[in-house]
């Protein structure tokens with residue numbers, strides 16, 4: 001069973017092996033959000049907010065995009081900037097009405113991999 005699995009995913013193995021090598025301490029790996037300020041500081045209604053996303057690796061801003069997704073799957077590009085430390089990204093959220101939103105990001109990590117994901121959040125009534 002083991003050799004069969006290896007054979008079937010043969011084309012994927014080099015990429016997987018490279019990524020595993022990249023997971024050694026202090027090495028860059030593809031960027032995953034490990035934490036965000038949305039947990040500790042929810043977005044307040046009708047206030048511009050800087051949300052901080054904490055990635056597990058350095059992120060190349062020029063090749064990364066973040067969109068605010070609002071009701072009806074409408075995508076709004078938002079400004080991003082580097083935070084204080086490597087892997088910290090500041091995201092400018094415009095004043096929002098109460099409701100359900102998401103941040104959709106596609107980021108380019110220092111190891112040359114793109115990662116896409118969605119972080120949902122809620123804006124409550126003030």
Ligand SMILES: [Cu+2]
Nearest residue numbers: 029030111113
């Ligand atoms: Cu990677």
